Amino acid sequence: MRLQADEALVVEAVRRNGAISRTRIAAITGFSRAKITSVANGLLAKEILAEIGDGVSEGGRKPRLLHFNNQLGYVVGVDLGATSLSVAVARFSGEILAHCSEPVDVRDGPEIVLGRVIDLALDLLAHHDIAPEQIRGIGLGVPGPVEFATGLLIAPPIMPGWEAYPIREAMQSAFPNSITMVDNDVNIMALGELRSGAGVGVENFIFIKVGTGIGCGIVARGSIYRGSTGCAGDVGHICVDRNGPVCHCGNTGCLEAMAAGPPIAQRATEAAHAARSDILLRYLEQGNGVLTAADVGKAAAEGDRIAIEIIQDSGRMVGEVLASLVNFFNPSLILIGGGVANIGFQLLSSIRQGVLLRSLPLSTRHLQIDYSPMGAEAGIIGAVSLALDHVFIIH
Amino acid sequence: MRLQADEALVVEAVRRNGAISRTRIAAITGFSRAKITSVANGLLAKEILAEIGDGVSEGGRKPRLLHFNNQLGYVVGVDLGATSLSVAVARFSGEILAHCSEPVDVRDGPEIVLGRVIDLALDLLAHHDIAPEQIRGIGLGVPGPVEFATGLLIAPPIMPGWEAYPIREAMQSAFPNSITMVDNDVNIMALGELRSGAGVGVENFIFIKVGTGIGCGIVARGSIYRGSTGCAGDVGHICVDRNGPVCHCGNTGCLEAMAAGPPIAQRATEAAHAARSDILLRYLEQGNGVLTAADVGKAAAEGDRIAIEIIQDSGRMVGEVLASLVNFFNPSLILIGGGVANIGFQLLSSIRQGVLLRSLPLSTRHLQIDYSPMGAEAGIIGAVSLALDHVFIIH
Numbered sequence: 001m002r003l004q005a006d007e008a009l010v011v012e013a014v015r016r017n018g019a020i021s022r023t024r025i026a027a028i029t030g031f032s033r034a035k036i037t038s039v040a041n042g043l044l045a046k047e048i049l050a051e052i053g054d055g056v057s058e059g060g061r062k063p064r065l066l067h068f069n070n071q072l073g074y075v076v077g078v079d080l081g082a083t084s085l086s087v088a089v090a091r092f093s094g095e096i097l098a099h100c101s102e103p104v105d106v107r108d109g110p111e112i113v114l115g116r117v118i119d120l121a122l123d124l125l126a127h128h129d130i131a132p133e134q135i136r137g138i139g140l141g142v143p144g145p146v147e148f149a150t151g152l153l154i155a156p157p158i159m160p161g162w163e164a165y166p167i168r169e170a171m172q173s174a175f176p177n178s179i180t181m182v183d184n185d186v187n188i189m190a191l192g193e194l195r196s197g198a199g200v201g202v203e204n205f206i207f208i209k210v211g212t213g214i215g216c217g218i219v220a221r222g223s224i225y226r227g228s229t230g231c232a233g234d235v236g237h238i239c240v241d242r243n244g245p246v247c248h249c250g251n252t253g254c255l256e257a258m259a260a261g262p263p264i265a266q267r268a269t270e271a272a273h274a275a276r277s278d279i280l281l282r283y284l285e286q287g288n289g290v291l292t293a294a295d296v297g298k299a300a301a302e303g304d305r306i307a308i309e310i311i312q313d314s315g316r317m318v319g320e321v322l323a324s325l326v327n328f329f330n331p332s333l334i335l336i337g338g339g340v341a342n343i344g345f346q347l348l349s350s351i352r353q354g355v356l357l358r359s360l361p362l363s364t365r366h367l368q369i370d371y372s373p374m375g376a377e378a379g380i381i382g383a384v385s386l387a388l389d390h391v392f393i394i395h
Numbered sequence: 396m397r398l399q400a401d402e403a404l405v406v407e408a409v410r411r412n413g414a415i416s417r418t419r420i421a422a423i424t425g426f427s428r429a430k431i432t433s434v435a436n437g438l439l440a441k442e443i444l445a446e447i448g449d450g451v452s453e454g455g456r457k458p459r460l461l462h463f464n465n466q467l468g469y470v471v472g473v474d475l476g477a478t479s480l481s482v483a484v485a486r487f488s489g490e491i492l493a494h495c496s497e498p499v500d501v502r503d504g505p506e507i508v509l510g511r512v513i514d515l516a517l518d519l520l521a522h523h524d525i526a527p528e529q530i531r532g533i534g535l536g537v538p539g540p541v542e543f544a545t546g547l548l549i550a551p552p553i554m555p556g557w558e559a560y561p562i563r564e565a566m567q568s569a570f571p572n573s574i575t576m577v578d579n580d581v582n583i584m585a586l587g588e589l590r591s592g593a594g595v596g597v598e599n600f601i602f603i604k605v606g607t608g609i610g611c612g613i614v615a616r617g618s619i620y621r622g623s624t625g626c627a628g629d630v631g632h633i634c635v636d637r638n639g640p641v642c643h644c645g646n647t648g649c650l651e652a653m654a655a656g657p658p659i660a661q662r663a664t665e666a667a668h669a670a671r672s673d674i675l676l677r678y679l680e681q682g683n684g685v686l687t688a689a690d691v692g693k694a695a696a697e698g699d700r701i702a703i704e705i706i707q708d709s710g711r712m713v714g715e716v717l718a719s720l721v722n723f724f725n726p727s728l729i730l731i732g733g734g735v736a737n738i739g740f741q742l743l744s745s746i747r748q749g750v751l752l753r754s755l756p757l758s759t760r761h762l763q764i765d766y767s768p769m770g771a772e773a774g775i776i777g778a779v780s781l782a783l784d785h786v787f788i789i790h
Contacts, residue, residue, distance in 0.1 A: 145757055154757060155756070155757055203623065204622060204623045216723070218723075220615050220616070220620060221615070221616075221620070225615060225616070226725075227599060227724060227725025227726070227758075228598060228599045228725050228726055228727035228761065228762075229725060229727075229757060229758065229760065229761060230725070231725050231755065231757045231758055232723065232724055232725035233723060233725075234722050234723075234725070234755055234757075234758065235719075235722055235723050237722060237753075237755055238718075238719040238722055238723070238753075239715065239718070239719070239753050249755070251752075251753060320634065321719070323633075323634070324630075324633040324634070324716070324719055324720075325719075325723055327629050327630055327632060327633055328611070328613075328627065328628060328629075328630050328633070328720055328723070328724070329622060329627055329723070329724075330621075330622025330623050330624060330625070330626050330627035330628075330629070331622070331623055332623035332624075357646075358632075358633075358634055358646060360626065360629055360632055360644070361550070362540055362549060362550055362624060362626045362629075363622075363624065363626055363629065365624065366623065366624060367623075
């Protein structure tokens with residue numbers, strides 16, 4: 001949907017604030033009363049905004065509030081990971097109407113996986129009597145590097161068959177009135193935090209995801225920074241130890257190969273087999289010979305010394321890499337998300353120690369380091385935000 | 396000097412292009428002919444622009460060209476290093492009229508050092524019959540972290556007595572019609588490259604200075620990125636080797652302590668004393684017991700194996716740190732400047748190898764790594780650009 005610059009400012013005020021009075025819009029935009037009246041009337045006539053109920057009186061008559069018109073349509077957010085898929089349908093206000101998740105194997109390729117994305121979205125819509133034509137925007141996060149302008153994946157290491165696949169066209173064939181934006185999964189998590197989480201109002205921050213792999217989303221001067229070829233934030237292959245194990249990228253001692261979920265599970269498995277930890281051995285047996293990073297977290301919570309040590313080592317390595325990035329990028333906030341972020345408090349405190357030990361005091365004086373409060377939701381909320389950020393075109 | 400938004404766009408077109416026709420300004424700004432006429436007439440009336448000579452005819456009458464009015468005044472650029480000081484006087488076109496340098500010890504404190512800055516600038520002005528009142532803007536680079544909004548140094552490690560010193564007021568007392576902007580010395584080098592060097596038109600790049608210390612200036616989305624507390628780019632204390640030597644910052648194995656000018660000179664001195672290199676020993680004797688990084692470069696140029704090895708080690712370490720930053724920041728250009736950049740081609744090729752070895756292919760596919768073509772001039776050109784960037788205030 002096309003907006004003029006003035007209209008875009010009013011729409012943005014509604015997005016950020018929800019139902020809002022004309023007086024408040026005037027305060028935010030700096031527009032005169034006459035201008036607000038004219039722009040708002042235009043948006044009401046175009047059925048983009050609607051008047052809803054009464055606001056709180058500030059002395060006189062209760063003001064009528066403006067919000068998005070319910071007839072305007074909906075957006076879809078999609079968070080696609082290596083092994084999981086989440087789909088949400090949201091109103092223009094950002095309110096999520098419906099949400100579902102299922103396991104997926106992204107290596108099945110775009111036809112199969114995008115087919116599931118579309119089926120899940122259509123199911124959600126059907127349950128809410130929404131027609132596919134009412135979807136105006138789609139935001140889609142994928143576990144690989146994306147050329148943002150075109151929405152195409154570029155040489156994705158874990159997504160065979162997806163390189164340069166026309167995702168936008170595939171989505172538009174099912175949702176003919178929509179525009180689809182594609183971005184890296186960590187970028188949409190950072191965007192979720194920026195738009196409605198711990199990153200609201202923070203100019204420069206890093207969202208680091210520690211899961212099967214490790215990557216980060218970067219917010220610079222209030223918006224997602226993607227770099228020159230769209231692969232900024234690919235920190236999983238920064239070297240931690242030149243003598244470390246060989247990584248799937250071909251180099252040795254990459255952060256991802258030493259501190260992500262799989263190496264945590266592997267070190268714990270070795271300790272269990274070597275009978276160095278009864279607790280880990282119990283989890284190994286319960287798991288029929290398979291230990292996960294989550295099991296290591298549970299063992300640590302029970303006080304298992306080996307499990308705690310493994311988690312602390314992982315946190316220290318993540319912290320050391322972050323220390324370099326803090327010296328370079330000087331953010332005021334680091335948020336830690338991803339599956340391994342649920343492993344317990346030892347990880348966070350070791351990351352903090354690693355950062356503080358190796359960063360310059362001036363860089364860390366006002367630096368906050370925390371687990372992402374949104375957790376697993378950051379991705380899907382970010383995907384919805386990505387759709388909403390691009391559903392209006394300013395001309 | 397205050398400009399309206401429309402005027403600022405025209406002034407910017409003159410800055411970027413030099414003498415320019417109204418037709419060309421129209422093409423750049425997208426303004427109508429009538430609007431150009433009205434805005435240009437306003438700027439002529441304010442004596443900000445002047446008509447100069449004739450341009451090349453494009454069929455009809457030769458167009459009159461617009462340029463900055465010579466009566467408008469001048470700007471001063473200052474590049475202050477730990478041990479050297481450069482001052483330049485420039486026209487609004489950016490053309491440098493006069494330029495001088497002298498050794499300085501920044502530890503003498505702000506009164507003495509800024510006194511020399513002012514004296515040198517006044518000398519240059521006197522030689523060109525320019526009154527101090529004709530200076531409209533001053534750009535000043537300093538070797539420490541700066542809070543850009545206030546122009547104050549924050550906890551500068553090598554500048555005792557400068558913390559929160561009112562540099563702007565000191566400069567204004569000598570140049571009453573000027574506004575002074577202060578920035579970190581590496582940021583102004585990056586700005587010099589961005590405005591008139593290898594960085595023109597490059598969205599995201601890193602300028603790394605290798606000298607007595609190591610630091611970098613960051614350009615993100617076409618402008619200098621300073622981070623949350625103004626200390627972005629402080630990469631000299633990123634850890635290269637946990638078992639490395641102790642750095643003055645208190646940590647061990649910092650890049651600066653292992654790869655900058657002083658450790659290069661120190662390793663060479665040790666090799667000369669141990670009689671492992673005749674060539675280095677000769678330079679040591681010629682220097683009365685003192686070897687510099689520049690001597691190591693000369694020895695390498697003569698084919699000295701030890702000197703070459705020392706330079707290659709240094710380059711490899713710089714390259715490894717840059718590899719991490721490339722994975723994180725995904726720039727399309729890295730420029731290497733500072734005194735040690737004159738040490739020879741081995742440094743550059745080792746840096747390139749270090750980066751390529753440890754960066755992801757997608758990040759380096761379009762990455763260019765070069766010595767700064769501006770070299771030592773980048774700082775003073777950047778200081779002039781900094782002044783020109785802020786001499787007009789848009790309201």
